[in-house]
Amino acid sequence: MPEGHTLHRLARSLDDAFGGTAPAVSSPQGRFAEGAAQLDGSVLERAWAHGKLLFVDFAGGRTLYVHLGLIGKWFVLPVDPGGQDPPATGQVRLRLLSDTHVADLRGPMACQVVDEAEVDRLVLRQGPDPLQPVSELNDPDAAYRTITRSGKTVAELLMDQTVLAGVGNIYRCEVLWRHRLHPLRPGKTLKRASWQLVWDDLVRLMPFGVRTGTIITLDDVLEDTEAALGRGEEPAVPREFAVYQRTGLPCLRCGSVVRHKVVAGRNLFWCGNCQRRT
Template identity: 50%
Template sequence: MPEGHTLRRLALDLDDAFSGTAPRVSSPQGRFAEGAALLDGMPYAGAINNGKQLFVGFGPDDEHPDGARVLHIHLGLIGSMRFDAPLPAPARLRIELPDGPVAELRGPQTCALITPGERQAIEARLGPDPLRADADPDRAWQRIRRSNKPIAALLMDQQVLSGIGNVYRAEVLFRNRINPDTPGKALKPASWRAIWADLVELMPTGVIDNRIDTVRPEHTPEAMGREPRVDDHGGEVYVYRRHDQPCLVCGSRVRTRVLEGRNLFWCGKCQRRG
């Protein structure tokens, strides 16, 4: 599932393509035809994400005096948005300008027209997003410090922390040498501050590069004399999808198991802190 940095990149790309315009909006597939008809020709008012939730604003103007509308998108496991020539298969949503940019949405978990008030209600249920300047990490900490659940599970709970997925979860726990089974209430405050600081550092780079790289300079392929990692789900990482491969730091085998329906990756030798 795309993580928060991907949604932030999509918001920026939508703004680059459609700011200051009133684009055509359609649903070639037909499943969003009614909502697309309401948005068609309305002024584009900007996109923003909160974690894995993307909100695209339209209107109002003199021709649409009934007020602003909000398009809510959640990509889910298979959703994607492309900014190039349309594919043969019909898209759920198409936003376009005549002889200009085209954005097509396919396979989303959510593509719905909501009110500004409904958007506020959705955001109120989310934990702080490390990509947002107004995020308060103490909100997440107050939930973590009272929980018996493993920190590896809590980091994936969008009501605790918004925008974190399987890759960032595995990598920040490794980078901070934290045992993924540590109960939230046993996690040290300093460890939580280190996790948050790491996410604030790593995720903006993911937005810029549109991929997740987490290895420190001394562990890059060039520094270690190893082959670059080849994987569609991320860049240079320590443990994510590296099951049974040698840890880049200690050489022991990276482990994996399923935790709450998702594959967890960690190094048993490096990650011993609580």
């Protein structure tokens, strides 16, 4: 399932392609025909994300809510002005089409037209999103209060979208390694200072994922990427991690073997030596 930065990046692409325009909205597959008819020809005001939920606001108080789930994909591509409409290949649930761009949605877990009240309900069910500004409705302290009331492991809680929105398996494994936190410690034992380190680090790391489309968690790669972006360049970011999918390999910090365990159905990776903070 895409991590939160992917949805924020997608929202930015939809905004750039269709913001302020009235795209044709259709359902080539037919499963979203009624919803598409409600949005067709309406002005697309903005696209935005909270955690792994994507929202596209249209004029008239209607919002398209999309959850990609495990297999959903939404591609935004330019089209030839004045050319023929590109054919809809595969099972396209929803298509946005303008004179300059096409966006085809395939395989989402959810695709619905909702009102403002439903948008609020969906967002309030989620935890705070590190990619959103801190506010009364996006409060990291609320996540910490939930964590400290739980006997579940920190690893499980960081992946629970009702606790913390947008964080997936890679960010979870890597940020715990970065702060030497044992992933199997109970949430109720997590100190406030340790939680603040985790939250602040996610706030720092995840915007790089939005800008580059790649999860970056190693400091040297972060520094190189930041320098390239500062020069106005598009950096080539290597897919390298400290512990994620590195079972049996040496920890990049201490040289100990990286461990692996399935927790709540997801693969967990950590260093048994330097992640001993309990």
